[in-house]
Amino acid sequence: MMAPSILSADFARLADEAAAVAGADWLHVDVMDAHFVPNLTIGLPVVKSLRKATDIPLDCHLMIDDPDRWATGYAEAGAHNVTVHVEAAHDPVALAKDLRAAGAKAGLSLKPGTPLEPYVDVLKHYDTLLVMSVEPGFGGQEFMDEVLDKVRTARRLVDTGHLRLVVEIDGGINEDTIARAAEAGVDCFVAGSAVYDAADPGAALERLRQQAARAR
Numbered sequence: 687m688m689a690p691s692i693l694s695a696d697f698a699r700l701a702d703e704a705a706a707v708a709g710a711d712w713l714h715v716d717v718m719d720a721h722f723v724p725n726l727t728i729g730l731p732v733v734k735s736l737r738k739a740t741d742i743p744l745d746c747h748l749m750i751d752d753p754d755r756w757a758t759g760y761a762e763a764g765a766h767n768v769t770v771h772v773e774a775a776h777d778p779v780a781l782a783k784d785l786r787a788a789g790a791k792a793g794l795s796l797k798p799g800t801p802l803e804p805y806v807d808v809l810k811h812y813d814t815l816l817v818m819s820v821e822p823g824f825g826g827q828e829f830m831d832e833v834l835d836k837v838r839t840a841r842r843l844v845d846t847g848h849l850r851l852v853v854e855i856d857g858g859i860n861e862d863t864i865a866r867a868a869e870a871g872v873d874c875f876v877a878g879s880a881v882y883d884a885a886d887p888g889a890a891l892e893r894l895r896q897q898a899a900r901a902r
């Protein structure tokens with residue numbers, strides 16, 4: 687699965703930028719609050735408008751403090767998938783239940799330095815695990831290979847039936863790195879600059895998809 691990140695798109699032309707990646711499985715929407723991460727992007731009003739502007743399922747990645755308070759609003763706004771950070775959530779199990787009750791899939795994200803093992807029981811309540819392969823906050827950063835061990839662990843837990851979730855990776859995914867992530871067991875690839883900095887974002891997305899498929 688491919689989830690182009692609109693963080694690298696032209697925010698003044700979001701409907702057109704979504705149309706340019708019409709073959710995407712999910713459209714990844716980075717919500718940043720300038721507290722949990724040192725950057726400020728978009729919030730609920732833009733997600734509501736985007737929902738009307740595209741049929742691609744919205745994959746909202748909340749890089750915000752206090753997601754327990756804000757996340758269900760994104761589900762109610764029509765996001766397909768709402769991902770919160772385990773480092774920010776106060777009660778991630780209750781939050782997953784709230785997100786599902788509000789009609790969304792629940793996603794849990796781990797920063798590069800956050801281990802997976804302490805959260806295996808929590809992840810039983812989630813539909814997606816988003817492994818960050820850069821420090822969250824900005825597009826265009828270098829891929830951190832060291833997170834691939836975490837991906838391999840997640841893949842093993844899914845393949846042995848201990849977890850039932852989509853393994854997603856975010857940060858530094860491009861034509862040099864996607865094969866390594868695919869080999870480690872990623873199901874869904876977020877790519878921002880590698881898609882939207884290309885002359886033809888739709889073609890770039892499909893090239894990445896093919897590279898991932900060849901590597902699996």
Ligand SMILES: O=C(CO)[C@H](O)[C@H](O)COP(=O)(O)O
Pocket residue numbers: 691693694714716747820821822823824825826827856857858859876877878879880
């Ligand atoms: O969550 C993010 C940053 O925090 C972005 O989704 C991610 O960095 C995508 O950008 P790129 O593919 O250019 O690394």
